[in-house]
Amino acid sequence: MKILVVGAGYVGLVTAACLSSKDNQVICVDTDPSKIARLEKGIIPIYEPGLKEVVDASIASGNLKFSDSIKNGMTKLGSDSAEVNLIFIAVGTPQGEDGSADLRYVLAAAKEIGQSLNGPAIVINKSTVPVGTADLVKGEIAWQLFQRKCFIDFDVASNPEFLKEGAAIDDFFNPDRIVIGTESETTKAQLIKLYQPYVKQASQLLTVGVKEAELIKYASNAMLATRISFMNEIANVCDRFGINVEDVRAGMGSDSRIGPAFLRPGCGYGGSCFPKDVQALVRIAQSVGVDPIVLNGVESRNKKQKQYLFEQIVAKMGKDLDGRKICVWGLAFKPDTDDMREASSIDLIRALCHAGAAVTAHDPVAKEVAEHVFADLLRNGKLKIEDDALAAAKDADAVVLVTEWAAYKQIDFKKLKATVKAPVVFDGRNHLDPAALKALGFSYAGVGRA
Numbered sequence: 161m162k163i164l165v166v167g168a169g170y171v172g173l174v175t176a177a178c179l180s181s182k183d184n185q186v187i188c189v190d191t192d193p194s195k196i197a198r199l200e201k202g203i204i205p206i207y208e209p210g211l212k213e214v215v216d217a218s219i220a221s222g223n224l225k226f227s228d229s230i231k232n233g234m235t236k237l238g239s240d241s242a243e244v245n246l247i248f249i250a251v252g253t254p255q256g257e258d259g260s261a262d263l264r265y266v267l268a269a270a271k272e273i274g275q276s277l278n279g280p281a282i283v284i285n286k287s288t289v290p291v292g293t294a295d296l297v298k299g300e301i302a303w304q305l306f307q308r309k310c311f312i313d314f315d316v317a318s319n320p321e322f323l324k325e326g327a328a329i330d331d332f333f334n335p336d337r338i339v340i341g342t343e344s345e346t347t348k349a350q351l352i353k354l355y356q357p358y359v360k361q362a363s364q365l366l367t368v369g370v371k372e373a374e375l376i377k378y379a380s381n382a383m384l385a386t387r388i389s390f391m392n393e394i395a396n397v398c399d400r401f402g403i404n405v406e407d408v409r410a411g412m413g414s415d416s417r418i419g420p421a422f423l424r425p426g427c428g429y430g431g432s433c434f435p436k437d438v439q440a441l442v443r444i445a446q447s448v449g450v451d452p453i454v455l456n457g458v459e460s461r462n463k464k465q466k467q468y469l470f471e472q473i474v475a476k477m478g479k480d481l482d483g484r485k486i487c488v489w490g491l492a493f494k495p496d497t498d499d500m501r502e503a504s505s506i507d508l509i510r511a512l513c514h515a516g517a518a519v520t521a522h523d524p525v526a527k528e529v530a531e532h533v534f535a536d537l538l539r540n541g542k543l544k545i546e547d548d549a550l551a552a553a554k555d556a557d558a559v560v561l562v563t564e565w566a567a568y569k570q571i572d573f574k575k576l577k578a579t580v581k582a583p584v585v586f587d588g589r590n591h592l593d594p595a596a597l598k599a600l601g602f603s604y605a606g607v608g609r610a
């Protein structure tokens with residue numbers, strides 16, 4: 161099939177790479193010329209395991225090409241009135257000022273599609289968008305075609321993306337399910353044909369209405385965020401009783417009605433999706449007169465949980481951290497990515513620096529991104545980012561783990577003990593072995609771990 165993917169971010173690039181690896185002809189476009197220039201040279205602008213290999217193979221096979229605009233991409237793709245082109249919209253939908261999804265990039269893409277469409281097409285929304293957005297996209301494209309006095313057949317479908325950063329390639333090739341939202345039998349047949357090679361069973365291709373598909377994405381992310389916030393609240397109860405949340409979690413998770421996934425307490429969720437999607441769903445519910453009591457609670461608990469580590473540190477060391485050196489391990493919002501959007505490390509490091517601490521941080525891959533996020537703190541010398549986890553811990557009064565990178569489990573903790581000033585560990589993800597650390601003489605505090 162001939163496919164245009166609009167947006168070369170996490171979702172767009174992964175979609176373009178994985179679709180082109182199964183013999184589809186794909187053009188991936190982005191308005192950021194530096195991104196396209198890097199991609200054309202084979203440089204992947206994000207850290208995502210396995211992505212480079214798929215991109216390289218698809219470029220080599222001639223199935224994946226890049227372009228700097230929808231118009232140019234559409235021309236490169238060519239049109240054939242007998243064949244329907246697929247156009248995926250995978251641009252950002254950031255949080256607007258009032259918390260709702262900002263659709264400016266989606267609608268700008270729709271406008272450009274309407275201005276450039278040169279043959280029959282199915283436009284597919286992969287971006288996470290509020291209920292009713294497909295209608296807005298359809299209206300914008302139709303308006304542009306009307307102005308051009310063009311009568312081109314097109315449809316708009318919804319196909320939300322569920323990939324996990326850090327495991328995006330595997331998720332694309334081995335999805336739990338693929339949601340196809342359309343009211344058209346022709347569109348449904350085309351998308352089933354496209355995705356057939358990616359599923360083991362036909363039942364994994366879930367076909368629903370467009371609005372249902374739009375809501376499935378928000379409801380899924382909000383459900384996962386709810387489980388995390390719920391467990392964080394339970395961890396706080398565990399703290400007060402001095403009992404171990406890990407035992408409570410294991411007991412709950414072994415109930416087949418509950419299951420173990422997304423029940424790990426920690427120092428709050430971040431990333432490009434959960435925080436903004438919960439907020440957007442709050443606004444979606446309010447827009448139709450539903451009071452989002454549960455969703456508001458999920459968000460409030462997460463905001464509080466992002467202060468958890470700082471409060472633990474202050475409880476142990478006092479409010480004035482002047483002259484104290486704190487080492488932070490992990491800057492990305494989760495392991496196996498360099499994405500720092502809404503990362504818990506940001507709240508913590510800013511709070512520590514504000515309280516007077518000198519912070520030295522480390523992350524296996526997010527250093528470059530962190531240098532942008534913390535440009536001010538790096539400039540005024542309050543923060544240093546080291547290439548080595550042990551070097552970051554040199555003479556530290558405490559080591560705080562924020563992201564559960566596997567590499568932190570492999571640290572030589574005897575060496576760490578000899579490196580730090582005080583053997584104190586705060587484990588914001590319950591990632592390390594408390595017994596082993598205590599045996600070495602560390603003071604250890606996890607989240608809800610007695």
Ligand SMILES: NC(=O)c1ccc[n+]([C@@H]2O[C@H](COP(=O)([O-])OP(=O)(O)OC[C@H]3O[C@@H](n4cnc5c(N)ncnc54)[C@H](O)[C@@H]3O)[C@@H](O)[C@H]2O)c1
Pocket residue numbers: 166167168169170171172189190191192195230250251252253265268269272286287288289321322323324325432433
């Ligand atoms: N990142 C994730 O893990 C994830 C997972 C599932 C769904 N989503 C959703 O997918 C969407 C995209 O997310 P992302 O993380 O890939 O965003 P991103 O910010 O990484 O990438 C978006 C890209 O779109 C480009 N762009 C914007 N307007 C354009 C236009 N008119 N033409 C061409 N390119 C344009 C931007 O330059 C950018 O490179 C969002 O709605 C997000 O909520 C993200």
